[in-house]
Amino acid sequence: MTITKYINLLLTAIQNLNRFKAKTIAVVLPLTISMSVISFMMFTRGGFIKDTLIAEKFLPDITVQSTEAGRVAKISTDMIEKFGGIPHIKKIIPRVWGYIPLNIDDTDISYTLMGLDLDKIDYHKHLPWTLEQGFFLTKGDKNKAVLGEGCALSLNASVGDTLNIEDTLGNTGQFKLTGILGNTVQVYSTDLILVSIEDARQFFGYKKNEASDLLIYVDDFQSADKIAWEITTTFPNTRVLTAKALTNLVIEAFGRRGGTFQMMWLILLVTLLLILWAQTAHISVDMSKEIGILKATGWLTSDIIIMRMMESLVIGLTGTSVGILIGFIYGLMGTPGISGYCIGCASIYPKFPVPVHCDIQSLLILSIMGVVPIMVISALPSWLAGIIDPDVAIRK
Amino acid sequence: MFKELIKEKYLSTIFFALILFTVLYIYNDNITTSYNNSKDTQMRMAIIETLGVPALPIISQCCTSRNLVDGIYARRSELPGGYCFHADCDVAVTPNVIAEKVYKLTVIKKDK
Numbered sequence: 001m002t003i004t005k006y007i008n009l010l011l012t013a014i015q016n017l018n019r020f021k022a023k024t025i026a027v028v029l030p031l032t033i034s035m036s037v038i039s040f041m042m043f044t045r046g047g048f049i050k051d052t053l054i055a056e057k058f059l060p061d062i063t064v065q066s067t068e069a070g071r072v073a074k075i076s077t078d079m080i081e082k083f084g085g086i087p088h089i090k091k092i093i094p095r096v097w098g099y100i101p102l103n104i105d106d107t108d109i110s111y112t113l114m115g116l117d118l119d120k121i122d123y124h125k126h127l128p129w130t131l132e133q134g135f136f137l138t139k140g141d142k143n144k145a146v147l148g149e150g151c152a153l154s155l156n157a158s159v160g161d162t163l164n165i166e167d168t169l170g171n172t173g174q175f176k177l178t179g180i181l182g183n184t185v186q187v188y189s190t191d192l193i194l195v196s197i198e199d200a201r202q203f204f205g206y207k208k209n210e211a212s213d214l215l216i217y218v219d220d221f222q223s224a225d226k227i228a229w230e231i232t233t234t235f236p237n238t239r240v241l242t243a244k245a246l247t248n249l250v251i252e253a254f255g256r257r258g259g260t261f262q263m264m265w266l267i268l269l270v271t272l273l274l275i276l277w278a279q280t281a282h283i284s285v286d287m288s289k290e291i292g293i294l295k296a297t298g299w300l301t302s303d304i305i306i307m308r309m310m311e312s313l314v315i316g317l318t319g320t321s322v323g324i325l326i327g328f329i330y331g332l333m334g335t336p337g338i339s340g341y342c343i344g345c346a347s348i349y350p351k352f353p354v355p356v357h358c359d360i361q362s363l364l365i366l367s368i369m370g371v372v373p374i375m376v377i378s379a380l381p382s383w384l385a386g387i388i389d390p391d392v393a394i395r396k
Numbered sequence: 397m398f399k400e401l402i403k404e405k406y407l408s409t410i411f412f413a414l415i416l417f418t419v420l421y422i423y424n425d426n427i428t429t430s431y432n433n434s435k436d437t438q439m440r441m442a443i444i445e446t447l448g449v450p451a452l453p454i455i456s457q458c459c460t461s462r463n464l465v466d467g468i469y470a471r472r473s474e475l476p477g478g479y480c481f482h483a484d485c486d487v488a489v490t491p492n493v494i495a496e497k498v499y500k501l502t503v504i505k506k507d508k
Contacts, residue, residue, distance in 0.1 A: 007401060014404045047429060051440065054431050058445040095448065103498045111501075114447065124442035129435065136446075160506035167499050184436045185443045194447070215448045314406050321413035328420055332428075355437075357429050358421065 009303060013310035023279055028319045030272045035323025035370050036330060038265040042362045043331040047355030051187075052250045058124075059243040060093070060215035061224040064231060067239050074210045079235070083216065086227055090219040093120045094211035096200040100165060100193065104154050111151050113165070113193045115200020130189075134159035134179030141196050145175035150190030152180045163193070165203065173203040269369070273377045280312070280381035291385055292393025301386040308382035312374050320370030324363070331356035 017024045064083075066075035080092045096115035103109070118139050127136055137146055145163055147155075157163065163175045173195075181189045201208065218224050228240045291304055330336075334354045401407055431437050443449065 011400060011404070014406050017406060050429055051437070054437060055441060055444045058441045060448045063448070093448070100501065101498045102501055116447065121446055121448075124445045126435075126438045126442040127446055130439045130442055155501065155503050157503045158506075162504040162506070164502045164504060165499060166501075181443070182439070184439045188440060188443045188449050189447075192447075314410075317410050318406050321410045321417070325413045325417045325420075328417060328424075332420065332424065355429050356424060 006306075009307045010310050010314075013307050014314060016307075016311055017314060024315065027272070027276050027279065027315050030268075030275065031315065031319030031370065031374070032323040032326065034265060034268045034272055035320050035366065036326040037268065038262065038369070039324045039327025039358075039366055040331040040335055041262075041265075041327075042366065043328055043356045043358045044335055044354055046357040046359060046362055047331070049251050050357040051355045052247050056243050056247040059246060061218045061221065061243055062216040062228050062231070063213055063241045063246070064216060065213045065239040065241075067237050072239060074206060074212065075214055075238075077209045077211050077214075079214060082235070083214070083231065086230055088218045088220050088223045088227060089216055091120070091217040093117050093215040093217075094197065095213055095215060096197050096204060096206055096210075097212045098200070098204045109154065109191075111191045111193055113195065113200060113203065115195050115197035117197045130181050130185045131179045132182035134177070136179055137194060137196060141178070143173075143175055143199060144178045144195065145199075146179040146181065146192075146194040147177060148181050148189040148192040149183055149186050151193060152177075165193075167203075171203065171205065173199065175199065269373065273373055276312075276315075276374060277377050277381070280308070280378045281384070287385075288388060288393045291388050292390040295388070295390040296394065304386035304388075305382045308385050309375060309378065312378035312382070313371065316371035316374035319374075320367055323370065324366055328356065328358065 064075065064079070066073050066079075075094075077094050080094065083089055083092055094117055098113055100111040100113050101109075102111060116137065118137055118141060123136070131146075132149060134146070137144060147157060147163075152158070155163075157177055157180075159177050159179060161177045163177060164172065165175070166172045175193070175195055181192070195203075197211075200206070201210070216227070218227055224242050224244070228242045231238055232240045294304065295301070331354065402411070427433050429437060431441060
């Protein structure tokens with residue numbers, strides 16, 4: 001009996017929404033837009049975070065750089081021997097890298113030239129998939145380079161071409177292009193010019209025993225923090241970053257970026273709530289008469305309040321569910337138009353499939369944020385409508 | 397009575413949205429973003445593992461990235477592929493504000 005009563009109240013509430021279509025659309029539409037905006041931002045953020053969490057397993061366990069006067073400086077590869085005495089260290093790979101600041105079509109761009117120790121790096125079994133053209137660097141390669149796709153597109157370079165790089169001092173480097181990394185991996189590689197570590201040393205003027213950083217791989221993941229701590233305390237002039245720390249930083253970065261969007265969204269939601277308040281607080285003469293008749297025919301004040309609250313619930317659920325769906329689809333489409341903001345700071349944004357992910361917590365938050373404020377804001381107007389005196393209302 | 401409820405377009409819209417979302421969610425979670433099933437994810441991880449890159453690339457230099465008082469966040473650009481964490485970088489990084497000298501990079505086409 002009780003369920004039947006509530007279903008009837010729900011049906012009446014829906015009929016009311018259908019009768020006042022313009023009013024309903026005026027609230028549902030902005031709510032849908034508002035929810036889709038916050039949804040795609042949360043889902044895109046979730047996608048990058050999920051990717052980052054997966055990446056944690058593939059990152060070097062510890063990255064060590066040298067510091068000098070508080071700044072990051074070159075690190076001596078002699079440190080490899082010193083670190084070698086620390087238990088559980090499996091492998092240490094030196095890496096040389098630096099920025100190549102360029103001005104292309106009046107836009108300042110900074111590419112990264114990275115020198116890899118081709119004798120020591122682990123070639124992941126899926127590495128050939130990442131190449132759109134040509135081949136990756138192999139042991140013994142000299143004066144050869146592999147480009148990220150963004151870099152290759154900006155320079156209009158293809159496999160077989162030769163890159164001629166000259167720094168501000170006139171030092172030059174010539175690299176024959178052997179491969180171009182594909183679109184899918186642009187998120188990590190779009191700005192890269194990959195060369196052998198010897199070529200990078202020569203171009204940047206590093207000595208044979210110098211590197212930019214050392215990548216440490218341990219045989220026991222659990223001991224990474226302990227080893228990092230040991231390196232920090234034993235070698236004070238080092239900057240030690242664990243894979244976990246790097247992962248946390250990326251997660252936090254996307255949290256901040258999401259936070260900015262949440263502020264914008266909050267303004268949108270408050271505006272929407274004000275519209276809803278204006279609409280529900282104003283009870284027209286017709287509506288007033290209707291409520292009067294309903295009460296005269298036996299409806300209780302609580303029934304009127306529940307019916308009005310159900311109207312808000314249906315509006316909230318419709319706007320929220322459709323908004324979340326649109327936001328998710330927009331995210332799956334790669335957030336066209338604003339992907340740059342979602343990805344990060346850059347004046348040229350790589351175009352690549354943006355990972356999208358939503359977890360139960362995000363869904364719950366979105367549902368609460370979409371429905372609860374609408375219910376709360378309509379509570380007082382619903383009560384005001386419920387306490388209308390039927391006699392006075394009918395005589396209006 | 398339940399039939400009447402389902403016939404109501406508001407409720408059917410909600411149900412439709414929820415069902416479609418669930419289908420997309422399951423597909424996305426198990427196929428698109430899963431390491432075991434997604435070729436895209438496997439490719440991204442192959443790059444990370446081979447190069448040891450920690451994060452997203454910074455393509456344009458950020459004026460604030462050298463600000464030492466910002467500690468590790470700003471100095472993240474001192475990692476290859478480092479990512480500047482300033483939320484307002486889109487404002488800070490505009491063309492022609494960087495006073496650094498630029499390198500020269502030319503491409504000699506293979507057929508020349």
